[in-house]
Amino acid sequence: AQSVTQLGSHVSVSEGALVLLRCNYSSSVPPYLFWYVQYPNQGLQLLLKYTSAATLVKGINGFEAEFKKSETSFHLTKPSAHMSDAAEYFCAVRGAQGGFKTIFGAGTRLFVKA
Amino acid sequence: DTGVSQDPRHKITKRGQNVTFRCDPISEHNRLYWYRQTLGQGPEFLTYFQNEAQLEKSRLLSDRFSAERPKGSFSTLEIQRTEQGDSAMYLCASSQGWGSQETQYFGPGTRLLVL
Numbered sequence: 001a002q003s004v005t006q007l008g009s010h011v012s013v014s015e016g017a018l019v020l021l022r023c024n025y026s027s028s029v030p031p032y033l034f035w036y037v038q039y040p041n042q043g044l045q046l047l048l049k050y051t052s053a054a055t056l057v058k059g060i061n062g063f064e065a066e067f068k069k070s071e072t073s074f075h076l077t078k079p080s081a082h083m084s085d086a087a088e089y090f091c092a093v094r095g096a097q098g099g100f101k102t103i104f105g106a107g108t109r110l111f112v113k114a
Numbered sequence: 115d116t117g118v119s120q121d122p123r124h125k126i127t128k129r130g131q132n133v134t135f136r137c138d139p140i141s142e143h144n145r146l147y148w149y150r151q152t153l154g155q156g157p158e159f160l161t162y163f164q165n166e167a168q169l170e171k172s173r174l175l176s177d178r179f180s181a182e183r184p185k186g187s188f189s190t191l192e193i194q195r196t197e198q199g200d201s202a203m204y205l206c207a208s209s210q211g212w213g214s215q216e217t218q219y220f221g222p223g224t225r226l227l228v229l
Contacts, residue, residue: 009154032214043118043205043220044157051214090156100145100209101170102218104156 002027002093006105014113019078021108023091026072033074034092035065044090050074086112118221120206126227127196134192135224139208146189147218148181149205150174157205163189196228
């Protein structure tokens, strides 16, 4: 069975500092992996996705994530945090061998301090 | 492209009442998903449709929940005899394509409060 674990329900950084949000997955085969962002009272917006084409995936708003099979990780990073990055971030996994069910992590709320 | 829309955005109801939510997917998308999100949690898969066929349902979808997509376009999610535990955000998503090309696009959600 597939699962996703996001380490840290809350992360706080200063504006301009590195953002690192951690995600580990469990899957019997290399899956598709996603990062979504959710602003208050809104739906989820796709930041980036991993589909086995490249291990380093670049997304919108300056975010990127690296797929590390040996560590079963897909951590999200951004070199310099902006106040507008404050939101909830969700890592998600979907099996690459058929099926469309997507499993989401519990989320990490990012706070950005001025 | 107007994106995925959901109606209503908010719903307050009394325990025991029935509620129905609507989702309009992106027009060319053949797949439609329903998720439930409770406070402090990620979305939990409820069910999905390919065109008008409901292909998978979660164990979370009790017999009080029913979803339809009669013409393969919009979908409705009905909850009968609501309970306080049904209070949550109900998210709809749509997609098209296969394999790595498939990406789900989410609507703004319907927030349900059962008193």
